[in-house]
Amino acid sequence: MHYLKAREYTYLSGEINALYHEAAVKMGISDSVQNILYVICEKGDSCLQSEISKLTGISRQTINSAIRKLEKEGIVNITQGTGRNTVVSLTEKGKKFAHEKVEPLFDIENRIWNDWTEAEQRQYLLLTQKYRDALEKYMKKMM
Numbered sequence: 001m002h003y004l005k006a007r008e009y010t011y012l013s014g015e016i017n018a019l020y021h022e023a024a025v026k027m028g029i030s031d032s033v034q035n036i037l038y039v040i041c042e043k044g045d046s047c048l049q050s051e052i053s054k055l056t057g058i059s060r061q062t063i064n065s066a067i068r069k070l071e072k073e074g075i076v077n078i079t080q081g082t083g084r085n086t087v088v089s090l091t092e093k094g095k096k097f098a099h100e101k102v103e104p105l106f107d108i109e110n111r112i113w114n115d116w117t118e119a120e121q122r123q124y125l126l127l128t129q130k131y132r133d134a135l136e137k138y139m140k141k142m143m
Helices: 002-027 031-043 049-056 060-072 092-101 103-115 118-142
Strands: 046-048 076-080 086-090
Touching: 002 031, 002 103, 031 046, 031 049, 031 060, 031 086, 031 092, 031 103, 046 049, 049 060, 049 086, 060 076, 086 092, 092 103
Parallel strands: none
Antiparallel strands: 046 086, 076 086
16 A cells, blocks of 8 residues: 555656656756756856756766756856866856746746645645655665
């Protein structure tokens, strides 16, 4: 019986990811670009490349490749941060591009969150974090 519930969560998660993919397709961008722009915008128009990888779960190689492409298109600037850190910043062109491609997602997500009570929001975040932490714990034991 517990397997059924775990699978239901996995299926729901997959369906949510498919909806984000559909949004990326509608906007004419790849999932990677959507995720990169999402994180940069959420962080205030610039952030560390390592943050993007950590927050999206996308491989460093895929992130690096997508960022280099965005740089060639004039969407982002890449600068050296402290140590080995690379800072990715939106250009003016990138800010307009991100506004068109990512802001609609922020608006949708905000509408959803605003439809929920504060207690529902806290509960969702708490349970999702609890699931993530347990998954990480058991995955480490598995390897």
